[in-house]
Amino acid sequence: MTVQDVRAFNRFYTGVIGALDHGRHLYAPYTLTESRVLYELAQVPHLDAADLRTLLGLDAGYLSRILNRFEEAGLIERGPSESDPRRRRVRLTAPGREAAGLLDERARDTVGALLDTVAPADRPRLAEAMRTIRNLLGEGRARCGEAELREPAPGDLGWIVQRNAALHAAEYGWNAGYEALVARIVADFAEDHDPHRERVWIAEQDGRPVGCVMCVRDDAPGTARLRLLLVEPGARGHGIGDRLVRAVIDFARGAGYRDVALWTVDVLSSARRLYQRHGFVLVAEKPHRSFGKDLIGQDWRLDLREPGA
Template sequence: MTVQDIRAFNRFYTGLIGALDYGRRLYAPYTLTESRVLYELAHAPSLDAADLRGLLGLDAGYLSRILNRFEEAGLIARGPSESDPRRRRVTLTAAGQETAALLDERAQDTIGALLDGVAPGDRSRLAEAMRTIQDILGEEKRPEGGVGLREPLPGELGWIVQRNAALYTAEYGWNAEYEGLVARIVADFAEDHDPHLERVWIAELAGRPVGCVMCVRDDAPGTARLRLLLVEPEARGHGVGDRLVRAVIDFARGAGYRDLVLWTNDVLSSARRLYLRHGFVLGTEKPHRSFGKDLVGQDWRLELHGPGD
């Protein structure tokens, strides 16, 4: 591959995007960046301004001007963050939710029209090609010293078991019953998994593993399950958990799943805030006795595709 190959692809893709937004009605009356801000707020209802800057790579002053315009138009409300009083939480108002839904409906219809012209047999090839580009050139490839995501190296499935057992014992006093559960989950994945539908990520910081997460098929048709999310204490605050959860969501959506579910416990407050930020909705709660503790289990769900997708 040469530089000219990439430039040719860029010209093609830019032209395709321009054709999709013919007449500039897709985002009107907002800019593309403003529409992206509305999208993130609609899909992660507990974001603050710092989260938005990180997600979208925006200048602080530019984002502030956008949020000021949205607030004046009655699209957002700002208040103190529940997790950090130094931050300001940004939430959509009812009018903001309606606006975001309208923009999302336009995008769904536009992409749906594009896919109507793609033969059914070619759609899986197209999705795989998109995932390949993201894997090779996307944000998972970070410079040395930054946070990167990758597949596990030989021996690191065992590391997932060991670190889960050690951390949950140290932080929550869970017993070996939890280590046995993690070992069974990892063993099932190692022995039999479909790489197109299931995947494990290792988060790496400064050349060593600092986190992990897994996406596997659930028993319910069209549903994926997020499992074994873990971030080492010294790596917290670097956005590792956000990157791991986002990787699972993007992978599950690209693989064609309709829903993404997970099970956690109410004592894991940081993880629950992370799930809320990414748009998961709490379903059922049930007290149980596990891992040597009295806990409250929680089932969470994220809808990945709307009806008719």
């Protein structure tokens, strides 16, 4: 690869982005940078201004002016950080979330129209190519700290539903049927679960959630079920998915389960490779139509018992 290759791709991609916004006014009445600030604030309940500046790579004075305008417009509220009173915490108000939601809806519709021009069979390859570029060019960024796994805090279960729905819609075109399924799974866990036998992990990086997974009891006695594994696109390629799956396996083994089961679909190729690395075996698959798509459902299983047990 040469410098000219990168510049040629940059010109092409810039043209694609320009075409997406042609006559659509995607970011109006905000600038692109202001839209990025709104988007990041909409992903979490609140964010320290210093972390937001690092996340977006913005000059402190430039970000401060943006936040001042947002505060004057009633889009954000600022207060002392819970972790350090010297830092300022920023969160969206109801009007701010409404504005961020409108921008997100415009972006989804526009990108959806672009993806409609790509043959369904080519979309997984396109998504994998995009992930490869992000991972290779993003691995060396110093701002990415080590992710930690923790129990969910208030609001995190809602984040699991929202991010699962948004990411699978953006990356695979799944409809609201998937969001409804995720919401039922999360609600069932929130309303009634045994903390000694069931658990949720949130992967947190630089103060914001970037991944999740659940371990719940299966209907079959002695079987745990891995559910809702997710890693944010910008955090992929750093081993977070491996750590989340390993957390489920170690917890299930310690809780006395005999095996771990999971259900996935064939288009989630990266997740399937991850499960295989941890020893899961494909035991059944069946075509079906779900979430507005024709898919092949797959059942995978990991035996936790020692050989000969």
